[in-house]
Amino acid sequence: MESQPAPGEVAGNDSSRGLLRTAWDFSFRMVLRYIKNSYKDDPFRTFLEVCLIAFIIWYITKQKYNIGNNEIVLSEKEIDELVEEWNPEPLVPELTAFERETLEKAIVIDGPNGTRVRLASGSNTKPLINFASYNFLGFLDNPQIEEHAYETLRKYGVGSCGPPGFYGTLDVHMELEKQVAAFVGHSAAILYSQAFTTTLSVIPCFSKRGDIIVADEGVNFSIQQAIMLSRSKVHWYKHNDMADLERVLNEVNVQLTNRRGKKALPRKFIVTEGLFQNTGDIAPLDELVDLKHRYKFRIILDESYSFGVLGKRGAGLTDHYSINPHEVDLLIGALCYAIGASGGFCCADKELVEHQRLSGLGYCFSASMPGILTVAASDAIQVLETNPDNYLVSMRENATLLRSLLKRIPGLQVEGDTDSPLIHIRLTPETLVRMKRSGGAWTNTDIDRVLVELTEEAQKDGVLLTPSRYVDEHERLLPNSSIRICVSSAHTRKEIEKCAHAVKSAVSRITSKKR
């Protein structure tokens, strides 16, 4: 244990030092002899050489000009004064009245989140029917999955205590990755521990500075952030408008052919969402795949809300259109919404998945998903796989029923694809105009306030709804305020009718109120 230096090592050090000294002496003598000789032959040349060396030293040490720099030189006293005077804005702005209200009225659930929930706040102790959580398949209150979770806890504990690279990869992670890849029908998959961060990691992992992204205007916020983080050049096309997309693709390609020459071809991506979180629309994947091949763009598809929801087997948008999943180059999905567990995944070719294990920021730099939630996701997918009709058929029936009932309500605008269990409702502009007797214009806050009132009215009738929330100032195009209704397969027909009825009476009560 004691570290005695080995004798050989010391000797080696000494001899190398000796060698260095000899080399130094030798070269020094050479230079000296050279100078002597040259001076003897040509003193003028030595003078020139000395001047040259002096010039080089002066050039290197002189103050450099920096074109972008317009710094002002200040004395220490001035700096101290300026520091004293500097008055920064407060770290966070003060809350507005409406924001304070929002915080006070926030939904707080006591007990499990599921089809029926009990609120902690307010005097309402009756359970409410939940149309606010993304519990499309009712996996949030599946006793079988829960029972297995208790067993998993006794094997894996809770946290994994490390990123996947540093002993955080569990056997169940690898199994779930295989299972997801097989279920979707892609080559390989990689797990991330949060759905939002999945998109945020995958897009910048492949699309870098100088690459090109053509994205739908209606994409959710995580995609917007991911595009920003990637620093790629982005072009937007009108929401779900394939003609406009084609126009943009064409423009990009024309620009590229004109610019080509020395520079390497950048990577080109079409980025869109399977089931749009902000509208409930479904992307036309068949046309996208056609355009992909014609214009040589790759597709990045965010299936966070469509995985487990769309398609005959619930495998998402590719299943919905019966398109080979390999046509989607990077397929991003979430396990925390329909599947009722946590985190997200990305399906891609094997090399691309392996690339993410080193370059996917959310994968490399954060702890892996807890074992309990991994197993819960795996169980849920298995349940869905063995019995898709049990879940998907009733979910779609419920969605269709609710949609048709909502559409009958006067003054209400219902958005989203007919197949979508994600329904956005809002008051029509005409209704809003009628409501404002005083004639003033509606601000966004006014509309939000009305929607909050609407959800409160619905709560009185035993239905839990939520307005869709956005960080208004950070969204690229702020979606119109709406109430987002999530239909679940676990809802009964009666509950669906109750929901429609609650919305109807809430709308009539709200619209008749004078303002």
Added chain:
Amino acid sequence: MGKGQRATQVYKSTEFIEQRRDEDGLVVGSDPFKLAPSSSASLLETEKAAAAAAAATTTTESAETAASPDAAAAAAKHSGERTSELDTVPTFILVTTYLSYLMLIVFAHLRDFFGKLRHPEEYVQLREQNGWAPMVSDFESLWTRRLYGRIRDCFNRPITGVAGGHVDLLERVSHDFNKSFEFTGRVRNVLNLASYNYLGFAQSEGPCADKVEAAMREHGLTQASTRAEAGCSQLLVETEEMVARFVGTEAALIVSMGYATNALNIPALVGRGCLILSDELNHSSLVSGARLSGASIRVFRHNDVASLEAELRRSITQGQPRTHRPWKKILVVVEGLYSMEGEFCRLPEIVALRRRYGFYLFVDEAHSIGALGKRGRGVCDHFGVNPHEVDVLMGTFTKSFGAAGGYIAGSRALVSHLRLKSHSAVYAEAMSVPVLAQVSSSMRMIMGEDREHALEGQQRLDQLAVNARYFARRLAEMGFMTMGDAGSPVVPLLLFSPAKIPAFSRECLKRNVAVVVVSYPATPIITGRVRFCISASHTRADLDYALEQVSEIGDLLMLKFHKGDASAKRVAELEGASRIKTE
């Protein structure tokens, strides 16, 4: 003497895990926190053990005394005087390390060159083909293919079960030079010096796991919604209050992922026209958050307060580039404990700067919360800084608490703003029930609020401090070049040469010790290192076994760079810092 004394009284009236300890304060026998609590009948022994623990933990004074500004300043001064490890690196090692990398890169290019000649079909992916640009460019992937590929077996090693003091590793072999791995089906139980399980809360049994199960039975598993919509549960609200109490702030916000805690919350604090001053070694999540915020970013030298001050003076007086308009806000972002270096941030000096220059301070306590300080309250507790002097305190639950996710704590105004405006609260899934329950149960235990296990939390904290100091001291005594401050639960040991990095990891694995090795790009190219994470669940036998193996490997790989004086100096340095704390 508020909390400390009250807690002591609670200890005496409750049960306590019986442990045998030796003169160094290390636990003799099996996993210290696996045992069931003994009955309170053995109070006498309890007290004896407690006394031993107190004597062993060099910080016998109460937190308040240690927190006196003088001591903190002295400690800071001391760390400031310390010469950088790199200054003492023998030139021979520097030169050979650079040469090794050069050789690796030359060979990488040579192999690529001949590979492309002989098997062009394997490189098709890297070239532009038929109008499709390659997904991963040739140059970008050179490092991965030719350098990382050689040592791939040292990373992403899969495990099963709990990553506690020991961990079950799934044995795997590669027949094609690490291109693919095959599982042999065998499971190896190895000593775990790799996981961030500082307080040993990664457990599948014991009081925390029981609480988690109870919580799952009562509250289900997950929320399937965001915090701002329908994902906020009573449990979440209560846990947030507890976190705020633990950290010592008015309020806290919980986020379901550690990386997201930084990446999705910084944009809600600063934006265009604001400036972020960031330590050069900040974690990737902080860099992502800063980039997403749209604020200007400037970097100061690692842990260099003078560099920070110079940058502050320049930024405040010069204002924004071109327009010279004053910055709206300046946010200084530092980490409490730098996990790759084992170094603490110079908090007392930075806080002094904050008072003078009026910037906002963001401290990332991902590794320090729960692991540092007498009461486990992180770097503020360690230096005796009032948490109110830091504007934003961020931390994660992955490490000390054996859970997942993170939090942001601060004033009520800050947290209210974040609940409405942070991307994590509005767009990302809310935290799941088992994770929340793990956070709250382990945190209650650390605070001594869990009446049945009131003493165990403090025991774990003391044990971690003792273990960490012992391990670092012994390594220094052996002549290894270690980094970091005394008391850091992360102990990096410098390996330098790229060939020694995988060799160390493989040798360790051969001897049933799991370690993490890191090199470029996670560290500067010259300082490849192995990083030991010490846990409270390591016993004396565990640590001594590890040290013995590391010493052998050190001889084998010629890693004991410090001879005689230098080694003694480093030992004195590690002990000196702890002495200052007790004075």
